[in-house]
Amino acid sequence: MTNDINIKEDIAELIKKIQIESNYIARIDAYRNSVLQPKLLNDLNTSVKIIGAIWKYEKKLNQSTAQLEYAKKIILLNLSIYLKEIGQFAAAQKILENPIFNNQDTTLEPTLNNNIIASRLINLGVLYIEKQDITKALSIFYQAENFVTKTTLVNQSYLSCLAKINLGNIYYNINKNQSLKYFNLAEKIANELNQVNLKQVCLINIANITFAEDLEFSITKIDELNELFKTHPNTKLKTKSDLLKAEILINKKIDLELAKELLDNSYQVYQKNPSISILLNYLRIYGFYFKAIESWGNALDLHLSYIKTDKEHGPNFGILQVLKSLSEIYEQQGDYQKAFETMKQKDALHEELFGEEKLRLFRNIEQQQEEMLQKERAMELEQKVRQLEHAALLSQMNPHFIFNSLNTLQNLVIEGNEEAAINFISEFSTLMREMLNNAKEELIPLKNEIEFLKRYVQLEEIRFNNKFNFSVLIDEVLPKHLVKIPVMLIQPLLENAIRHGLAPSKNDKSLVLDVRNGGPFIIVDVTDNGIGWKENTNKQHKSHALENIQERLSLMRAPNHENGRMEIKSDLSKGTQITLWIPVQF
Amino acid sequence: MPITALIVDDEQNAQSVMKHLLNRYCTNVEILDYATDIHEAYEKINTLQPDVVFLDITMPPHDSFELLRLFKRIPFQIIFCTAHSEYAIQAIKFSALDYLLKPIKADELQIAVQRLVERKEQETPTQYQLLAEQIKKNEPPQKLFIHSIHAHQIIEVKDIIYLEASGNYTDFYLLNNRKITSSKQLGEYEELLSQHTFYRTHKSFLVNLQHVISIAKTDGTSVILQEGHQCPIAFRRVELFMQTIQGLGLH
Secondary structure (H helix, E strand, C coil), rough: CHHHHHHHHHHHHHHHHHHHHHCCHHHHHHHHHCCCCCCCCCCCCHHHHHHHHHHHHHHHCCCCCHHHHHHHHHHHHHHHHHHHHCCCHHHHHHHHCCCHCCCCCCCCCHHHHHHHHHHHHHHHHHHHCCCCCCHHHHHHHHHHHHCCCCHCCCCCEEEEHHHHHHHHHHHCCCCCHHHHHHHHHHHHHHHHHHCCCHHHHHHHHHHHHCCCCCCCHHHHHHHHHHHHHHHCCHHHHHHHHHHHHHHHHHCCCCCCHHHHHHHHHHHHHHHHCCCHHHHHHHHHHHHHHHCCCHHHHHHHHHHHHHHHHHHHHHHCCCCHHHHHHHHHHHCCCCCCHHHHHHHHHHHHHHHHCHHHHHHHHHHHHHHHHHHHHHHHHHHHHHHHHHHHHHHHCCCCCCCCHHHHHHHHHHHHHHHHHHHHHHHHHHHHHHHHHHHHHHHHHCEEEHHHHHHHHHHHHHHHHHHHCCEEEEEEEECCCCCCCCCCCEEECCCCHHHHHHHHHHHHCCCCCCEEEEEEEEEEEEEEEECCCCCCCEEEEECHHHHHHHHHHHHHHHHHHHHCCEEEEEEEEEEECEEEEEEEECCCCC | EEEEEEEEEHHHHHHHHHHHHHHHHHHCEEEEEECCCCHHHHHHHHHHHEEEEEEEEEECCCEEEHHHHHCCCCCEEEEECHHHHHHHHHHHHHCEEEEEEEEHHHHHHHHHHHHHCCCCCCCCCCHHHHHHHHHHHHCCCCCCEECCCCCCCEEEEHHHEEEECCCCCCEEECCCCCEEECCCHHHHHHHHHHHCCCCECCEEEEEEHHHHHECCCCCCEEEEEEEHCCCEHHHHHHCCCCCCCCHHHHC
């Protein structure tokens, strides 16, 4: 009863603390700290009560549901980490499988959502590793890795490093080389990120993998690790590292006194910061210690105690080793029956965890991943080729226009029309200069493009000795100097309209360029009242130019994920209208 | 006697340029009239019967090849005019016909007109048929028209084993032991065939790499070709030739 009151007071105090934080993200951090307070979180019930209280409080504050849900997810993630730490694997998993994680609130910033998805996958994978379910763990971490590399996330490299560390853990019992490869990769990322904590995790694992094969190398890694602890203390990792060092010393029978000292120190740390993995390591290695000093009774007790603890939390890393050692001790003591049974038990467990069936599944998942990556690499290459083609498509103006313009100029000169020739040269060179400048960019301000197009049409009028009624309509909503459009996308449409629609037409010629705001698109209409299309037999050149535009548009994506597109309406002797939906680009 | 001409172009500027240039630089040409589209051109050719037609290639919504298809036989000479060396030019070259690039250069115009006067060979309907045939395909032309000393003929590019310069003429060695002599120089064919797999192994030899069998090192380096032909490779070109062969995956 008193306990209950205390908790209520604690909650009240916490809520007060949270209330002071006006900043939303800081408030979430405050939740996280509160949830992780060991005093309040010794059992699941209490933590649920805290969360309930915070949620109620949040509702009072009228937070948006999206933010509330985000807060809930963060709390649940942290809760599951805590539960895993204290060995409540089943409860931790249940939390991560809460349906709330299936909700994808689109009003929330996507990176926040993505971070939750990635963190959840990684935490769930870690649980499967703890349970030694290598196939589930592998497929989850492949999923995590794919997700992390493909989406925009805060801490992308950090999460990718975490995924690699865990893949290293998965391979630990299957393929030491592959495992080492992952840890080395992870260490490299940790170095780049200057994430000492992750580097420490990598170093301890590298030391652990290599000590049987290359003791010296392994010891240098542990030394490096201890150097890092001086500047970046980490009690839990330091304890793990001490335990590993003890294991190495015992295994190689180097300095058993020091090994015992390290073990005893670790237990003291464990008592202050309970962690199931440290406890299991401690029991396992202490057992090996007693075996090394031939204190069989103690060794037996510790091994049995390990097995008991392990049973409560599902199979753990060291169980096979301990069963093997236990069988050896029974044999030493002459209890052959028990020795045989223990060995059989170990073999059965090995079969279950790493048996043929399991490995076959494992290889299948590996293969699927490999195939997927290969497909992606092929797609990436294809994409690159398309980008190059795209650059080529950005093409210059139709060379026909350039040479025909020079031809017009030649005529002005031959006819002795000096003033017109000088004007033409100046307009034409301005147009060429704009074209060359624009060709360096992919996108140019709408304002510049419109100026360019007006000049172009003016030159075409001189060329065809003909006035077109050219009007430009621009939606006032569009900020002309801010909105950007792809370079040389509209000009070929005008050129087509003039060359194939208006020039052969005998009527009054009108050409309209209409630029409108269409939400995620800029909509461009080019309308002429020329001769229309069906009669037109010279399709080769025209369709080529239009295909380019179509292709370029289809490579662009609007904020709503739709691609750009083009539509053509043509009516014999009435004219042609071409509409472009250009995805808004930033 | 002056050469009579019809000018066909959909741009008045271009017609005007041609008129001025002919009046100034080719006084032996008399311009009969102008046409701005293929139907008008067809009518005027039939009524005026010009010696030569200066013919623009693209005249939307039609092109000049459609005009040529309207004639069963072509009783006039043609000089094609175009603003850009496009797909059509290649086909015109392979058909051994004349063309001018816009803006037109006065000296090139004079040479083209001069050739009309001196022309030993009359263009044949075959040339226009060949042109029409190759223009439809959007790929490098596969057939070549040759004005040979004794006869005009169309050959398949893939049948050429090699070409050898012979003074101002060029000898064609073809599959099935055929040999014909063209009145054009080897350099012109080298340029013309640059999109195909030909290699100038020597100043007098242009070899079709598709027909290479082996390389012989006796008497300097030479290349052994199908049907027992052999061409020398100039010392300086041996290395590059080997690289080219390997690059093509031919051995």
